[in-house]
Amino acid sequence: MRVLERVDSEGAYSGLELNRVLTEAELSRQDAALATEIVYGTIQRLNTIDYVLGARVKGWPRKVEPWVRSLLRMSYYQLRWLDRVPAHAVTDEAVRIAKKRGHAGIAGLVNGVLRGLLREGVAPPLPAGLDAAERIALEHSHPRWLVERFIAAYGPEAAESICAAGNEPPHASARVNPLRAKRGELLEAMAAEGIYARPSRLAPAGIVATRAGSLAATPWYRDGRLTVQDESSMLVAAVAAPRPGMRVLDCCAAPGGKSTHLAELMEDRGEVIANDVHPHKEALIAQQAERLGLACVRTTVGDAAELPDKHPPGSMDVVLLDAPCSGFGVIRRKPEIKWNKTEEDVASLAALQRRLLEQAGKLVRPGGTLVYSTCTIAPEENEEAVRHFLGSRPDFALDPDWPEEILAALREENALPEPFAGMAQLLPHQFGSDGFFIARMKRREQPAT
Numbered sequence: 001m002r003v004l005e006r007v008d009s010e011g012a013y014s015g016l017e018l019n020r021v022l023t024e025a026e027l028s029r030q031d032a033a034l035a036t037e038i039v040y041g042t043i044q045r046l047n048t049i050d051y052v053l054g055a056r057v058k059g060w061p062r063k064v065e066p067w068v069r070s071l072l073r074m075s076y077y078q079l080r081w082l083d084r085v086p087a088h089a090v091t092d093e094a095v096r097i098a099k100k101r102g103h104a105g106i107a108g109l110v111n112g113v114l115r116g117l118l119r120e121g122v123a124p125p126l127p128a129g130l131d132a133a134e135r136i137a138l139e140h141s142h143p144r145w146l147v148e149r150f151i152a153a154y155g156p157e158a159a160e161s162i163c164a165a166g167n168e169p170p171h172a173s174a175r176v177n178p179l180r181a182k183r184g185e186l187l188e189a190m191a192a193e194g195i196y197a198r199p200s201r202l203a204p205a206g207i208v209a210t211r212a213g214s215l216a217a218t219p220w221y222r223d224g225r226l227t228v229q230d231e232s233s234m235l236v237a238a239v240a241a242p243r244p245g246m247r248v249l250d251c252c253a254a255p256g257g258k259s260t261h262l263a264e265l266m267e268d269r270g271e272v273i274a275n276d277v278h279p280h281k282e283a284l285i286a287q288q289a290e291r292l293g294l295a296c297v298r299t300t301v302g303d304a305a306e307l308p309d310k311h312p313p314g315s316m317d318v319v320l321l322d323a324p325c326s327g328f329g330v331i332r333r334k335p336e337i338k339w340n341k342t343e344e345d346v347a348s349l350a351a352l353q354r355r356l357l358e359q360a361g362k363l364v365r366p367g368g369t370l371v372y373s374t375c376t377i378a379p380e381e382n383e384e385a386v387r388h389f390l391g392s393r394p395d396f397a398l399d400p401d402w403p404e405e406i407l408a409a410l411r412e413e414n415a416l417p418e419p420f421a422g423m424a425q426l427l428p429h430q431f432g433s434d435g436f437f438i439a440r441m442k443r444r445e446q447p448a449t
């Protein structure tokens with residue numbers, strides 16, 4: 001309840017806040033997992049929850065104290081979506097908390113609302129005749145403005161699937177470090193330990209595991225044989241396809257997932273300059289490189305917009321700009337994104353991305369490669385940003401020369417525009433991966449003088 005209260009009234013990040021509170025509380029593994037489920041689930045279903053509670057509590061939500069809001073929301077979430085928690089346990093616990101923190105009047109309100117819902121059915125049907133955006137917003141709990149955006153970009157059917165996928169838990173996936181392990185052998189070793197894992201159908205180096213717990217807690221992670229990463233993120237370095245000995249710049253690199261992948265593909269030969277604007281994130285990248293035994297990753301700290309002041313123009317074989325973005329592709333991991341981000345954020349991020357792309361382009365050598373990626377599905381942060389860049393740099397062109405196995409997988413889900421030009425937008429419901437955008441561009445060779 002305290003985590004939800006702080007996310008609600010102070011805009012705290014659910015993941016960070018949950019970590020902090022769980023570390024203090026020293027719960028058993030099961031209880032920590034239940035607390036996590038309640039926090040994420042309540043934030044995920046907020047729209048639907050508030051719609052139902054709004055019909056039962058006067059002045060909901062603004063006139064109700066934040067902690068009471070959080071208590072009622074999480075209790076209703078459990079009643080409706082968690083079938084392993086008995087209803088009487090939910091109501092008794094909610095009333096106990098209300099008495100302890102508030103007074104008898106609040107306990108009475110909480111008791112009345114929850115018991116009323118149990119009596120009359122916890123999942124009241126939505127009224128008939130809602131327009132598509134409103135229905136999807138209430139059924140899959142997304143803000144209406146975001147649903148309208150998804151409908152405008154992808155149509156109502158895909159928009160509904162995107163929103164539904166935003167409420168599904170992500171599966172565990174990891175990338176195999178080819179310098180330390182072979183995918184097949186690692187899968188066998190996992191099977192021997194009772195972990196069911198299969199090759200990713202999307203990413204050449206990926207594995208997907210079920211009932212694995214945290215892959216970061218395994219010996220294979222500790223000894224640098226795998227890196228926890230979403231399958232869509234694994235495509236980025238594979239599409240960049242750097243060769244051993246190249247000079248590669250990753251402009252926005254922390255925590256280093258893609259920098260280390262680039263270095264693995266380069267067999268740890270050449271140089272990967274892994275830059276990030278936040279000094280405190282530098283160590284995260286260095287730790288990952290060390291864990292994976294990669295010596296060719298060099299970290300730097302600075303604004304990506306200023307990288308052309310630090311490196312000679314045209315000095316990189318490959319530049320990756322994995323840009324800061326609105327994150328609409330990772331809502332299932334960070335559900336508060338859908339409540340905290342605004343239209344204005346999208347516009348200012350799109351402006352930042354254009355500026356960063358312009359600067360990143362300056363560092364690509366003639367004949368070299370520029371890869372732009374985001375974990376969002378907003379067209380102005382993706383395809384439109386790339387088109388804008390190409391409009392100002394006629395010496396760059398989209399490059400459809402992607403690894404064939406990746407193209408084949410994307411084609412299977414109709415995730416590629418035909419004819420394929422060099423940009424792909426993965427939507428979150430297509431592969432069970434995060435929503436992701438990747439564009440590969442090539443700078444033309446300089447004409448002979």
Ligand SMILES: C[S@@+](CC[C@H](N)C(=O)[O-])C[C@H]1O[C@@H](n2cnc3c(N)ncnc32)[C@H](O)[C@@H]1O
Binds near residue numbers: 254303
């Ligand atoms: C999408 S994340 C990068 C994820 C990373 N590439 C990976 O795969 O692990 C974007 C990163 O950009 C960094 N960032 C934000 N603004 C930046 C800027 N102006 N210059 C450089 N880095 C920036 C953030 O600190 C964040 O770590």
